[in-house]
Amino acid sequence: MTNGNKNKNVDLFSLFYKNSLLVEAVIICLIFAVFTKGAFLRVSNLVNLLMQGATCSIIAITMCLVIITGNADLSAGRFLGMLSMVAAILQVTRSELPAWLVLILIYVIAIAVGLWHGFWVGYLKLPAFIITLTSQLIFLGINQFMSGGRIYGPVGGVISQMGSGYLPSFGQELNVATVLVGVIFIAVFIILTISKEKKAQKQGLAEGSWSKAVIKVVAVSAIAAAITALFAGHKGFSYAMIIMFVMTMIVSFISQNTKFGRYIYAIGGNANAASLSGINVPKETMKLYVLHAVIVATASMVYLGRLNSATTSAGNGYEFTAITGCVVGGTAITGGRGTVIGAVVGTMVMAALDNGMSLLNLDPSLQYVVRGAVLLFAISLDAYANNRKAKTVQAA
Numbered sequence: 001m002t003n004g005n006k007n008k009n010v011d012l013f014s015l016f017y018k019n020s021l022l023v024e025a026v027i028i029c030l031i032f033a034v035f036t037k038g039a040f041l042r043v044s045n046l047v048n049l050l051m052q053g054a055t056c057s058i059i060a061i062t063m064c065l066v067i068i069t070g071n072a073d074l075s076a077g078r079f080l081g082m083l084s085m086v087a088a089i090l091q092v093t094r095s096e097l098p099a100w101l102v103l104i105l106i107y108v109i110a111i112a113v114g115l116w117h118g119f120w121v122g123y124l125k126l127p128a129f130i131i132t133l134t135s136q137l138i139f140l141g142i143n144q145f146m147s148g149g150r151i152y153g154p155v156g157g158v159i160s161q162m163g164s165g166y167l168p169s170f171g172q173e174l175n176v177a178t179v180l181v182g183v184i185f186i187a188v189f190i191i192l193t194i195s196k197e198k199k200a201q202k203q204g205l206a207e208g209s210w211s212k213a214v215i216k217v218v219a220v221s222a223i224a225a226a227i228t229a230l231f232a233g234h235k236g237f238s239y240a241m242i243i244m245f246v247m248t249m250i251v252s253f254i255s256q257n258t259k260f261g262r263y264i265y266a267i268g269g270n271a272n273a274a275s276l277s278g279i280n281v282p283k284e285t286m287k288l289y290v291l292h293a294v295i296v297a298t299a300s301m302v303y304l305g306r307l308n309s310a311t312t313s314a315g316n317g318y319e320f321t322a323i324t325g326c327v328v329g330g331t332a333i334t335g336g337r338g339t340v341i342g343a344v345v346g347t348m349v350m351a352a353l354d355n356g357m358s359l360l361n362l363d364p365s366l367q368y369v370v371r372g373a374v375l376l377f378a379i380s381l382d383a384y385a386n387n388r389k390a391k392t393v394q395a396a
Contacts, residue, residue, distance in 0.1 A: 017385050025349050032356030040356055043234045053351025054240040057344045058299035059322040061251050062292035064343035068268040070335030071128035075135035076296050077318035082139040083300040088152035088310035099157025106297050114293030118286025144312050153309025163305020165239045175236030182228025186221045193217050240302045252340040268336035325350045328378045
């Protein structure tokens with residue numbers, strides 16, 4: 001009887017741990033929906049929440065992969081601020097330059113910085129914590145030197161659209177483009193789910209029942225349809241949301257279905273073993289930092305387009321918000337485990353937490369305490385789950 005209850009408790013904890021992110025999101029939404037008297041769930045606020053959370057969520061897309069390898073990037077926020085300042089200065093002082101050319105220059109700078117970090121961390125094997133902390137200070141200094149403490153703006157063209165533009169409505173009350181995007185997503189999701197299920201069954205990796213796949217398709221399709229209808233009746237999907245979603249899907253696919261992605265997890269699990277198995281750890285680390293720099297550059301343009309100006313304080317603390325979102329989303333802070341989608345959702349959960357506390361006019365000092373408590377809970381839960389798993393393996 002005791003063993004049966006013990007097994008039941010283990011199963012219940014495993015179920016809670018696997019769905020902890022969903023539980024946290026639901027609890028946060030319910031609490032703020034009640035205490036803000038429904039203001040939190042208004043479409044206008046949800047749109048604002050997604051726009052505000054898009055920047056850090058985009059950073060989290062590759063920040064989680066950096067953490068999975070056992071490394072870190074403490075310079076992401078200040079790097080974002082420096083890039084936004086470079087773009088804003090060029091748009092203001094060199095207005096003859098087209099926005100797309102400025103965008104290309106930003107990505108060139110990003111690739112150079114990615115190679116720089118990859119060289120120090122990957123090839124010289126210096127601690128990523130120290131290297132990126134050094135870069136953080138350098139980027140802040142460059143930002144202040146270029147701007148002289150001044151604010152630069154406004155910006156226009158494709159950069160402005162990336163942060164504040166919406167899909168066209170074509171003169172209709174209902175945003176047709178948003179509806180089309182929603183329909184395409186549902187169709188692609190159904191096709192991919194069916195294809196994945198067939199492949200798994202063909203390889204003998206799944207049972208012959210389609211019940212789980214059907215439930216998954218129905219649930220995701222229903223949620224996607226509801227979100228699409230909600231936003232289509234408002235302003236529609238913003239380009240920032242589209243950029244965040246597309247990049248999340250692309251990098252998630254890369255991490256789960258390519259050699260590069262498998263190498264990332266192998267390096268995070270045991271870098272020495274990965275090297276002995278033939279993986280070029282320095283090369284893969286450099287590739288990851290280049291990819292990460294490009295993603296941060298994209299986040300910087302979304303940020304600049306949304307605020308329409310650049311300041312020396314831009315991006316302050318964004319790296320910690322992204323890291324917190326990654327941990328809340330299931331990325332192990334010690335490396336080796338995590339998912340891109342989990343990291344993005346986790347960062348959005350943190351954005352929802354900030355948004356709700358702002359609506360309640362909670363004292364800023366208490367907001368820091370709440371954020372810290374949520375991060376501590378996520379880390380403690382992960383540590384407890386790992387210890388529990390280790391004890392189970394030892395007992396077996």
